[in-house]
Amino acid sequence: MRSPILLRSAAAAAFAAILFAGCSQAPAPAPTDTGAAPTDSAAPAEEITLTVATFNEFGYNDLLAEYTKLNPNVKVEEVKAATSDEARANFMTKLAAGSGLSDVEGVEVDWLPEIMQSADKLADLTDPALDGRWLDWKAAQATTADGKLVGYGTDIGPEGVCYRADLFEKAGLPTDREEVAKALGSTWDDYFNLGKQFVAKSDAAWFDSADAIFQGMVNQVANPFSSTEPEETLIPLDQNTQIKAIYDQIVKAAVDDKLSANLQQWQPDWQNAFQNNGFATMLCPGWMLGVIEGNAAGVEGWDIANAFPGGGGNWGGSFLTVPAQGAHVEEAKKLAAWLTAPEQQIKAFKLKGTFPSQVEALTSQDLLSVTNPFFNDAPTGQILADRAKAVTVVPFKGPNYFGYRAAISNAINRVDVDKTHNAADSWATAVSDVAALG
Amino acid sequence: MPAQPDVAAPPSSASRPAFDWRSFRSRLDVKSAPYLYIAPFFLLFALVGLFPLLYTAFVSVHKWGLVTGNQGFIGLDNYQAVLDQPRFWQGMGNTFSIFLLSSVPQIILAIFIAAVLDANLRAKTFWRMGVLVPYVVAPVAVGLIFNQMFADQSGFVNAIFANIGLPAVGWHADAFASHVAIATMVNFRWTGYNALIVLAAMQAIPRDIIEAAVVDGASRLRTFFSITIPMLRPTLIFVIITSTIGGLQIFDEPRMFDQIGLGGNDRQWMTITMFMYEVGWGNQRNFGRAAAVAWILFVVIVVIALLNYWLTSRIASSGAATAKLHGASRLLGTTKGDRR
Amino acid sequence: MSAPQMPVGMIEQVAGKGAARAARRRRGMDQGIRRPGWLTYLMLAVILVICAFPLYYAFLLASTNATYIAQNPIPSLIPQGQFLENVVRVLSADIKFWQAVINSVIVAVTTSISVVFFATLAGFSFAKLRFRGRNGLLAFVIGTMAVPTQLGIIPLFIVMAQLGWVGNLLSVIVPAMVTAFGVFWMTQYLSEALPYELIEAARVDGCSMIRTFWHVALPAARPAAAMLALFTFVASWTNFFWPFVVLGSSNPTLPVALQLLQGTYFKDMALIMAGVVLATIPLLVLFVVAGRHLVSGIMAGAVKG
Known part of the structure; x- marks a missing residue:
């Protein structure tokens, strides 16, 4: 009985020994560390590597290499996130953890106020030599109450109106971009009235999304969600008559007057509608041109009018910040300053359509001579520069702007896109959502 | 135990x-x-x-902003604040709805597929690998694919519906439809996986026991419910507990169901982990409250998991008792006899 | 009583005669159980089509262009000709694709091996060894799964920063080296598949605990271990948020890199779907190569009680 067991056990042990090279040896796998990029280890004293965190398209591909050419001791690596939301989540997480941020971090204007709450964690970028480089309102957005500049402006989003000349023609509207600019008039009512004329004679809708219209209108309100004198005080949404009036106006235009294509921007339905004559006009910040061109590939008739309802408007734009937790704050500042110089921003604009926020760039022949073949060879450089100059009101966006704006956006989409709520119910829900932010 | x-x-x-x-x-x-x-x-x-x-x-238990940091001890205020928010309860409701729509059909389907795969098939490996294909598709990719398929106006599914004369469904606009769509994503990815886990356990059941029951005149169906299912107990407990824990923490699929990732304009498919994420990283940026949500969710999951464990054990062991009553011990005797 | 039989089973397990034994059993079964009818195959075929369709749909979209996708909600079931073109666009995009593949392989392989080893070790202990506090500790292990992971990101990041691992693959590998899921799975499997008699026999033979583990538990755990390895591999391969936060795009894993395909204002669905297909292909290949062993591992089954 016993010996066979022993024998077999021995055989088994031998087999196992071959398989596992012995019982006694701990077979814990040694984690092989490869591929990890060494960060300025064992480098000569002055040579450093800076990281620049971006999202979407900053257009920095060639600029970073150019900087290294100018500054041989500084290597620059770009750390990319796909979307502004991801970049924001990453930024917040690492700011909360107290480490891990890139030397230079790109920040979008809509969440800049949130991180300005902890301005002490960002380097002060104030530099007399750079005074006046940016449009006043752009610089003001990144300046704290006590006068500290925390971000260098990169791009802005001056808005015109993009339109389908072919659909306009079929509906008996003018098609030439100057005539269209005139026909659009100057107020939002003018814009909606032209829309009513259009939809009466066309199957297409007038605009893509009611929420996009809200974006255009809210960006013309100086104090959308809070009063700033003497310091920021939030206005409870149920007492915010200004915003409620805009909401009512949009809902009426979108639902009652049927001007809306009932789409939500960035969703597949919206994307597909470009190929299906879904709508005739769109509010058009500079960076939107590339979006339309991509989505509407093969569609002929897009053009851009040098006009915007209700005066000028700005949608979006970003900044470069320098987190104080970085190891090379001074070098990072220099890099951020260089990247946001007019010459560099014009290069980025030509590459990816990010329109410069620098005063000097707006008069640069290099920029003004840009035309866009997809938009019927429109002089987009000139038009957008004009649109940038037309921006007179820039809303104050406090740390709660993001949350309030999102609540209204949801409210409009519930009525316009989902059609699950009527205007009054949806507004009431927004009021309750905003109350929960506290 | x-x-x-x-x-x-x-x-x-x-x-x-x-x-x-x-x-x-x-x-x-x-x-x-x-x-x-x-x-x-x-x-x-x-x-x-x-x-x-x-x-x-x-x-x-602290007032703690995500970026502003610790602002002092406040006891259970965060828990109170969270429980007072209607969106919290909505998130709980959505989570349970999606959880039930996914886990129940999924487990039944998984046992069914496992039973089919357990048959003496030709090209077994092919079929078994086939059901696992969805599992290797990343959740993010599943989200992208299904988001495209379930688009409300121009999606694949509604286009098919239109072709066969069915009305279009608001897969994103309607709360229940969105739960069904998300549950479909979950079921798509996990059913085959759970089927193989159950299959592995079925394979570990001694054939002779089942065959002896069949020889004894028990129907296939009866054998399946009286012998196979009870003997799957440890595995079923595993599957049910892990899918409870995973299901109540569901995040990737609903988050990827639209481009924005907040759970819809009326938060109609916002799950509780998405709510936590929104409280912490989104509009409230309140790390303290997000932590409170996490702990509430933790407690809920533990309670549900225990409840499930208790239920599963009871169902499986009452099945085992039936099996015993109907001569399982004799079957075991036969088995031993065979082996000698 | 059954002492003479047990070592045979054990030796077969250890010496890897599983295949032969399985074949014997299968032959035996072939005579006992008849092959199922066409209805079974029809059902399986339907299941398989449902399983494969979304991926095929992704491939169909990847073989077209964005305009085609927007114009045709129901794509032609025959792939259009632009797949390779889209693949080239993915590969030439500025997303460090190949580095991402290598990183993903390193992380997935290391964590798979490590999880299988440590989880089997712990599972053996929980399932078959009696010790004070066993039930409590096992419940604790399961309880740890109920902690929502999203929130752990910040404290975990603090830990990684303290260790100086941010941006290093270790930060993704080490936290995943043994999982509660794996321990639970192995415990449940071994509690059923590993008879006490086998352990007893090994112990009577004078095997130490660790030798018993090597020679008895590990072989018996092979089918479940194969599945656990696959689960771990896939989980690691598809993980997005933590690698995104801790590694970033400069040293990415595959999902982090592919996500960047969406980093344009205009979302080119054909390009994104090509990325989806490309990211899935390595797993499918692994699946075809290892899946055979994996699935036959499951078929070989454990020791029969």
Whole structure:
């Protein structure tokens, strides 16, 4: 009985020994560390590597290499996130953890106020030599109450109106971009009235999304969600008559007057509608041109009018910040300053359509001579520069702007896109959502 | 709760002289080995699990902004604030709705597929690998694919519906439809996976027991419910507990169901983990409240998991009792006879 | 009583005669159980089509262009000709694709091996060894799974920063080296598949605990271990948020890199779907190569009680 067991056990042990090279040896796998990029280890004293965190398209591909050419001791690596939301989540997480941020971090204007709450964690970028480089309102957005500049402006989003000349023609509207600019008039009512004329004679809708219209209108309100004198005080949404009036106006235009294509921007339905004559006009910040061109590939008739309802408007734009937790704050500042110089921003604009926020760039022949073949060879450089100059009101966006704006956006989409709520119910829900932010 | 309570515990290599060095070493081995073997898990857990857990607990009783940091102890105020938000309860409701729509059909379907795969098929490997294909598609990719398919106006599914004369469904606009769509994503990815887990357990059931039951005249169906299912108990417990825990923490699929990732304009498919994420990283940026949500969710999951465990054990063991009553012991006797 | 039989089973397990035994059993079964009818195959075929369709749909979209996708909600079931073109666009995009593949392989392989080893070790202990506090500790292990992971990101990041591992693959590998899921799975499997008699026999033979583990538990755990390895591999391969936060795009894993395909204002669905297909292909290949062993591992089954 016993010996066979022993024998077999021995055989088994031998087999196992071959398989596992012995019982006694701990077979814990040694984690092989490869591929990890060494960060300025064992480098000569002055040579450093800076990281620049971006999202979407900053257009920095060639600029970073150019900087290294100018500054041989500084290597620059770009750390990319796909979307502004991801970049924001990453930024917040690492700011909360107290480490891990890139030397230079790109920040979008809509969440800049949130991180300005902890301005002490960002380097002060104030530099007399750079005074006046940016449009006043752009610089003001990144300046704290006590006068500290925390971000260098990169791009802005001056808005015109993009339109389908072919659909306009079929509906008996003018098609030439100057005539269209005139026909659009100057107020939002003018814009909606032209829309009513259009939809009466066309199957297409007038605009893509009611929420996009809200974006255009809210960006013309100086104090959308809070009063700033003497310091920021939030206005409870149920007492915010200004915003409620805009909401009512949009809902009426979108639902009652049927001007809306009932789409939500960035969703597949919206994307597909470009190929299906879904709508005739769109509010058009500079960076939107590339979006339309991509989505509407093969569609002929897009053009851009040098006009915007209700005066000028700005949608979006970003900044470069320098987190104080970085190891090379001074070098990072220099890099951020260089990247946001007019010459560099014009290069980025030509590459990816990010329109410069620098005063000097707006008069640069290099920029003004840009035309866009997809938009019927429109002089987009000139038009957008004009649109940038037309921006007179820039809303104050406090740390709660993001949350309030999102609540209204949801409210409009519930009525316009989902059609699950009527205007009054949806507004009431927004009021309750905003109350929960506290 | 050992699976085989009637079998003797592990041997203690007894009955040797008390001062035997080998015996002492062996006893030490027996005493210490169990702890040594589970030690790696607990050591790692202390580093990457326990610290975050305690940190979160600490945060949850403080006023703590994501970027502004700790602003002082406030007791249970965060818990109170969270429980007062209608969106919290909506998130709970959505989570349970999606959880039920996914887990129940999924487990039934998984057992069914496993039973089919357990048959004496030709090209077994092919079929078995086939059902696991969805599992290798990343959740993010599943989200992208299904988001495109379930688009409300121009999607694949509604286009098919239109072709066969059905009305279009608001897969994103309608709350229940969105739950169905998300549950479909979940079921798509996980059913085959659970089927193979159940299959592995089915394969571990001695064939002779089942065959003996069949020989004894029990119908296939009866054999399946009276013998196979009870013998799957440990595995079913595993599947149900893990899918409860996973299902109540569902995040990736609903988050990827649209481009924005907040759960819809009326938060109609916002799950509780998405709510937590929104409270922490989104509009409220309130790390303290997010931590409170995490702990509430933790407690809920533990309670539901225990409830499930209790239910599963009861169902499976009452099945086992039936099997015994109907002669399982005799079957086992036959089996042993066969082996000799 | 059954002492003479047990070592045979054990030796077969250890010596890897599983295949032969399985074949014997299969032959035996072939005579006992008849092959199922066409209805079974029809059902399986339907299941398989449902399983494969979304991926095929992704491939169909990846073989077209964005305009085609927008114009045709129901794509032609025959792939259009632009798949390779889209693949080239993915590969030439500025997303460090190949580095991402290598990183993903390193992380997935290391964590798979490590999880299988440590989880089997712990599972053996929980399932088959009696010790004080066993039930409590097991419940604790399961309980750890109920902690929502999203929130752990910040404290975990603090830990990684303290260790100086941010941006290093270790930060993704080490936290995943042993999982509660794996321990639970192995415990449940071994509690059923590993008879006490086998352990007893090994112990009577004078095997130490660790030898018993090597020679008895590990072989018996092979089918479940194969599945656990696959689960771990896939989980690691598809993990996005933590690698995104801790590694970033400069040293990415595959999902982090592919996500960047969406980093343009205009979302080119054909390009994104090509990325989806490309990211899935390595797993499918692994699946075809290892899946055979994996699934036959499951078929070989454990020791029969």
